[in-house]
Amino acid sequence: MTEFDWGGPTVRRMLVGAQLRRLRIDLRLSRAEAAEAIRASEWKIHRLENGQVRFKERDLVDLLTFYGVTEPDQVEELLALAADANSPGWWQRYGDVLPAWFRNYVDLEAAATLIRTYEGQFIPGLLQTDDYVRALVHGAHLEDSNEEVGRRVRLRMARQTLLTREQPPRLWAVVDEAALRRPVGGPEVMRAQLERLLEASKLPNVTLQIIGFGAGAHPAMGSSFSILRFSDQELPDLVYLEHLTNAVYLDRRPEVERYLDVMELLCVQSEPPAKTEQFINRILSEL
Amino acid sequence: MADDWTARINTGVPNPARIYDYLLGGKDNFPADRDVADQVLDIAPVARDVVEDNRAFLRRVVDHLTREAGVRQFIDLGSGLPTQGNVHEIAQAIAPEARVVYVDNDAMVVTHSRALLAGDNTVAIEADLRDPDSILGHPEVRELIDFDQPIALLLMAILHFVPDQEDPLGVVARFRDRLPAGSYVAISHGTRDIPVRPDMSPEAMTDMGARVEKLYQLTTATLTTRSHAQVERFFGGFELLEPGVVEIQRWRPDDRVPRLPGGFFGGVGRKP
Numbered sequence: 001m002t003e004f005d006w007g008g009p010t011v012r013r014m015l016v017g018a019q020l021r022r023l024r025i026d027l028r029l030s031r032a033e034a035a036e037a038i039r040a041s042e043w044k045i046h047r048l049e050n051g052q053v054r055f056k057e058r059d060l061v062d063l064l065t066f067y068g069v070t071e072p073d074q075v076e077e078l079l080a081l082a083a084d085a086n087s088p089g090w091w092q093r094y095g096d097v098l099p100a101w102f103r104n105y106v107d108l109e110a111a112a113t114l115i116r117t118y119e120g121q122f123i124p125g126l127l128q129t130d131d132y133v134r135a136l137v138h139g140a141h142l143e144d145s146n147e148e149v150g151r152r153v154r155l156r157m158a159r160q161t162l163l164t165r166e167q168p169p170r171l172w173a174v175v176d177e178a179a180l181r182r183p184v185g186g187p188e189v190m191r192a193q194l195e196r197l198l199e200a201s202k203l204p205n206v207t208l209q210i211i212g213f214g215a216g217a218h219p220a221m222g223s224s225f226s227i228l229r230f231s232d233q234e235l236p237d238l239v240y241l242e243h244l245t246n247a248v249y250l251d252r253r254p255e256v257e258r259y260l261d262v263m264e265l266l267c268v269q270s271e272p273p274a275k276t277e278q279f280i281n282r283i284l285s286e287l
Numbered sequence: 288m289a290d291d292w293t294a295r296i297n298t299g300v301p302n303p304a305r306i307y308d309y310l311l312g313g314k315d316n317f318p319a320d321r322d323v324a325d326q327v328l329d330i331a332p333v334a335r336d337v338v339e340d341n342r343a344f345l346r347r348v349v350d351h352l353t354r355e356a357g358v359r360q361f362i363d364l365g366s367g368l369p370t371q372g373n374v375h376e377i378a379q380a381i382a383p384e385a386r387v388v389y390v391d392n393d394a395m396v397v398t399h400s401r402a403l404l405a406g407d408n409t410v411a412i413e414a415d416l417r418d419p420d421s422i423l424g425h426p427e428v429r430e431l432i433d434f435d436q437p438i439a440l441l442l443m444a445i446l447h448f449v450p451d452q453e454d455p456l457g458v459v460a461r462f463r464d465r466l467p468a469g470s471y472v473a474i475s476h477g478t479r480d481i482p483v484r485p486d487m488s489p490e491a492m493t494d495m496g497a498r499v500e501k502l503y504q505l506t507t508a509t510l511t512t513r514s515h516a517q518v519e520r521f522f523g524g525f526e527l528l529e530p531g532v533v534e535i536q537r538w539r540p541d542d543r544v545p546r547l548p549g550g551f552f553g554g555v556g557r558k559p
Contacts, residue, residue: 172402207402229314237314257317261298267398268296273405 014051014108014235016060016082021049023067037066051235057082105240110162112169114229116263118220120176123184123193126160127173127200127208132193133157135185163203172207174266176221180210180283187287194284201276209270210279218269219262227259295394301506303448304396308368310338315368315399323505330498333483337550338444341475342372343543344535344553345443348473349377351539352555353385358439358471360432361387364416365445368396369403374441379408386431390414390422416445417453419461437469444551446521447477448508459521466558474521475535475553477512483549492549518552525556 024034024045031045038059047053060082064075109115117124123132133156137149163171180197183190201208211218226240239250239259250256271279298305298317305320306327316324327334352358359382363374366389378385389400389411400411410427422428432438440462449455463472479496482489496512503510519532530538534548538555 170403204406209402254318257298261317264296264298264395264398267402268394272398272401274401 013082014111016078017049017051018108018111019078020063020067023064023069024049027067029067034063034066038062108228108238108240109159109169111230112228113231114170114172115226116172116174116229117224117226118174118176118263118266119179119224120221121179121182121224123179123197124171124173124175125156126163126171127197127206128156128160129189129193129196130157131185131189135189139184163200163206168205170205170207172209172267174209174211174263174270177210177212177279177283180280183287191284191287194280194287198277198280201273201280207273208276209267209273210276211266211270212279215269218266220266225259225263227256227263302393302395303503303506303508303510304367304391304393306506307338307444308370310335311342311370313368313370315395323502326502327499330502331483331495333547333550334499336546337483340536340546341444341551341553342370344475344538344551345374345441345473346372346377347539347541348441348553348555349374349439350381352439352471352473353378353381356437356439356471356557358437359385360436360438361385361441362390362422362428362432362438363387363441363443364390364422365442365448366391366396366400366411367444369399373404375404375406375409384408388412388422388428388431390416392416416442417449417458419458419465423462423465434465435467437471438466439471439473440466442472442474442521444475444477446474447511447513450509450511456520456523460524463524463558468558470558471555472522472525472558473553473555474518475551476518476521477510477550478514478518478552479512480514480552481534481549483547485547513552515552518554522554522556525558528555528557 024031031042031049035042035045040059044053048059057079060079061075064070064078069075069078115126117126122128122136128136130153133153134149137152162168180194184193197208200206223241228238228240230237236251236253237256237260239256241248241250250259299319301319301323305316306324308314309316309321309324310327324334331337349361352361359378361374361378366374374389375385375387378387386408387410389397389404389409391397391400391411392413392415394413397411397413405411408431410431412422412425412427414421414425416422423434442459446455446459449458459472459474466472477496479493480489482492483495487495500510500512515532519527522532532552532554535551535553536546536548538553
């Protein structure tokens with residue numbers, strides 16, 4: 001029997017926990033019921049689902065069985081994921097399971113108290129209008145059916161309810177001027193999108209800074225990234241990088257801190273939030 | 288360009304604001320900061336308690352000034368990285384119209400303050416408290432603060448970063464002279480006068496303070512602890528509120544379980 005002995009919380013542990021929680025909630029089971037199934041306490045289920053506790057392979061298998069997950073591939077995937085969390089420090093790509101991983105990102109994003117994001121090319125996902133999303137999805141997936149496009153748009157829109165829920169997380173976004181100037185979907189779509197940005201920047205939990213062309217070269221030009229912060233003091237910040245075919249999570253402190261450092265530089269160098277409205281209005285007037 | 292950037296923010300050099308953030312359990316700190324903070328904790332394990340006590344002192348002071356003294360304008364000098372219980376949150380919970388200026392000379396601190404604290408009736412400016420005119424004459428301060436109404440000046444755990452040769456007494460006096468009558472100043476200040484543990488001799492405390500001061504030489508600021516008499520002198524021209532300059536834990540304590548006093552002196556004075 002394998003006992004996973006993880007030194008500290010890792011993204012994978014949190015992801016395994018998030019999946020277990022999703023399975024349980026989908027079945028409308030309480031934590032107490034899940035606890036009984038593996039002869040454990042409710043508290044342990046709570047800790048497990050939050051990625052805060054090491055657990056035995058047998059517990060994991062028993063829980064999955066209880067949740068009706070018996071498909072060998074699916075069980076294997078979760079066990080492998082849990083086992084992977086054992087490896088010291090990580091940097092992983094899971095290109096083949098992107099949809100599942102993206103769901104995971106949405107879970108993690110929903111659990112965060114602070115989302116810091118830098119976008120060089122796009123309007124940040126949490127602030128996109130549905131027409132903007134539709135134009136992006138069309139641009140990126142020409143072969144997709146209308147149904148698929150609709151599904152992606154709905155997913156993105158569902159994700160945005162996060163910002164207006166009770167006790168919402170704070171979004172602190174830095175957007176490159178390039179992302180504001182590229183007329184995705186044409187001038188009309190972009191006008192509505194920029195107006196949406198103006199509106200969003202007035203939300204008390206949204207901070208929007210723009211890094212203008214005038215700033216010259218900056219250290220994040222090559223890649224957009226997000227940093228998720230959780231209220232639990234034990235949980236490390238997570239860096240999330242989305243690529244064309246996969247997504248990467250970083251949780252090793254030295255790597256995360258490199259991104260945090262770049263984020264600090266960017267925020268210091270960007271226009272202060274109080275200048276955002278004026279900046280966007282100028283772009284609107286030139287559209 | 289890159290060089291200009293690191294001149295304004297360099298996470299590789301230990302920084303008092305980020306060290307304080309780490310001691311408070313925050314996540315806006317870097318290895319260089321934690322390295323110094325961990326050494327501070329090795330020498331003075333009580334440091335975590337003292338910084339928490341300082342936040343509690345700030346909360347009681349702002350609560351008192353808003354609720355009892357009716358102050359509606361605050362200037363927080365050396366405000367540090369945003370954390371739980373920031374000045375405007377405390378004051379506006381009692382008086383929603385309360386106005387707060389956060390001042391810091393650290394670019395990262397000001398950036399975080401602008402992003403996370405600014406809002407209606409709250410601004411954050413980048414300025415150095417050693418230059419009072421740059422703060423009192425700042426356009427955003429002139430716009431928000433009414434200099435005909437009482438103002439509370441908060442100097443929490445910041446004057447110990449102004450060494451004697453930079454004339455901290457003169458700095459406080461210059462602010463005092465510009466404040467309208469009925470204004471307040473609140474100060475907390477590091478000291479090595481009071482042993483922070485019951486089993487500690489005054490000599491051991493002095494030695495501990497000296498070692499912490501020495502560690503801060505590695506940071507972007509120097510630390511100067513001061514005696515009770517020296518801290519009291521900052522209140523020249525002010526009338527001290529009861530109980531005067533005392534260990535911060537003993538300044539109008541609330542119902543919470545009191546901790547052992549020590550580490551910082553604090554007090555509040557009113558300009559007649």
